[in-house]
Amino acid sequence: MINVIAEGIFIVNADGVIEVINPMAAKFFGDSQDALVGQRWFHFLHDRHREQYEYIFLNWKDNKNQPLSHGPKEVLLTRADSTWLEADLSISCLPESLTQGSPMFVGVLHNLTEHKAEYSELRKQASTDHLTGLANRYNLEKTLNKSWNDSIVNGQPISLILIDVDYFKHFNDQFGHVNGDKCLQKIAKVIDTCLPSNDSLAARYGGEEFAVILPRSHAADAVLVAKQIQQQINIINFSELGLPLTLRVSVSQGISCEHSGQYRTPEALICSADTALYRAKAEGRDRINLSL
Numbered sequence: 001m002i003n004v005i006a007e008g009i010f011i012v013n014a015d016g017v018i019e020v021i022n023p024m025a026a027k028f029f030g031d032s033q034d035a036l037v038g039q040r041w042f043h044f045l046h047d048r049h050r051e052q053y054e055y056i057f058l059n060w061k062d063n064k065n066q067p068l069s070h071g072p073k074e075v076l077l078t079r080a081d082s083t084w085l086e087a088d089l090s091i092s093c094l095p096e097s098l099t100q101g102s103p104m105f106v107g108v109l110h111n112l113t114e115h116k117a118e119y120s121e122l123r124k125q126a127s128t129d130h131l132t133g134l135a136n137r138y139n140l141e142k143t144l145n146k147s148w149n150d151s152i153v154n155g156q157p158i159s160l161i162l163i164d165v166d167y168f169k170h171f172n173d174q175f176g177h178v179n180g181d182k183c184l185q186k187i188a189k190v191i192d193t194c195l196p197s198n199d200s201l202a203a204r205y206g207g208e209e210f211a212v213i214l215p216r217s218h219a220a221d222a223v224l225v226a227k228q229i230q231q232q233i234n235i236i237n238f239s240e241l242g243l244p245l246t247l248r249v250s251v252s253q254g255i256s257c258e259h260s261g262q263y264r265t266p267e268a269l270i271c272s273a274d275t276a277l278y279r280a281k282a283e284g285r286d287r288i289n290l291s292l
């Protein structure tokens with residue numbers, strides 16, 4: 001039965017030496033069944049887990065109370081060809097009635113590689129805006145909370161820019177929603193290229209509104225980034241979409257900066273940038289307003 005089962009199964013003695021191994025477990029360990037029998041199974045664990053299991057197995061004989069059986073735990077295998085494989089490992093002590101009194105253990109391995117890849121893809125999708133590829137609002141709020149806490153702990157400033165496309169309804173009405181989407185993609189790309197550091201984040205905040213988090217940045221640094229965004233957006237070319245060569249878009253931007261306890265929460269920082277953005281709109285658009 002164990003030869004056809006889709007999980008990796010191996011049986012080891014009290015020294016951790018493999019006595020029986022099924023084809024799936026042999027595949028996980030990266031060698032033939034014959035070559036694996038007689039080897040200590042924990043030698044195929046990544047350093048991170050090897051010492052722990054070696055210790056448990058080698059001490060088990062002196063301390064029979066030490067629990068060795070456990071349900072699924074994530075481990076990293078270092079296979080015979082030195083590649084890695086992420087797996088769930090369960091270990092159970094076989095009843096003595098089955099092993100003629102000598103202690104034996106059965107290990108069950110479940111390959112996690114596909115789950116991990118799917119999980120990381122799902123995580124990526126859950127935090128990304130599908131139209132622009134920027135971080136979505138959920139990701140923005142999560143990152144802002146983290147950056148905010150880091151800044152407070154380290155006594156560093158943090159700035160936030162809110163960016164809203166000007167007269168975008170007019171753009172959609174005149175050139176169509178599909179071109180509107182392409183325009184948002186171009187704007188997102190520009191904003192992303194204006195980020196000054198790896199820990200800055202550009203996000204789509206909502207419809208035609210974007211946000212930039214600038215950890216370790218004073219207001220003056222944020223103004224420089226906003227100016228760069230303004231200039232680069234002003235020169236976006238839409239001619240390859242078949243739109244007029246002279247077409248120009250602009251954005252209004254509101255900036256807030258926390259540097260010495262002005263704001264009590266990340267939400268207050270967002271509110272303040274929003275008020276500054278509102279003023280930038282009211283003052284005529286295509287401009288940057290700094291919240292004081």
Ligand SMILES: Nc1nc2c(ncn2[C@@H]2O[C@H](COP(=O)(O)OP(=O)(O)OP(=O)(O)O)[C@@H](O)[C@H]2O)c(=O)[nH]1
Pocket residue numbers: 131164165166167168169170172176177178179180181184206207208281285
């Ligand atoms: N194409 C497209 N349009 C969007 C999207 N999300 C929001 N919009 C449009 O963005 C427009 C926003 O319009 P308004 O809130 O009136 O703002 P505005 O026309 O940009 O004017 P101001 O912000 O005052 O300068 C609306 O027409 C929305 O339909 C989107 O994902 N794609």
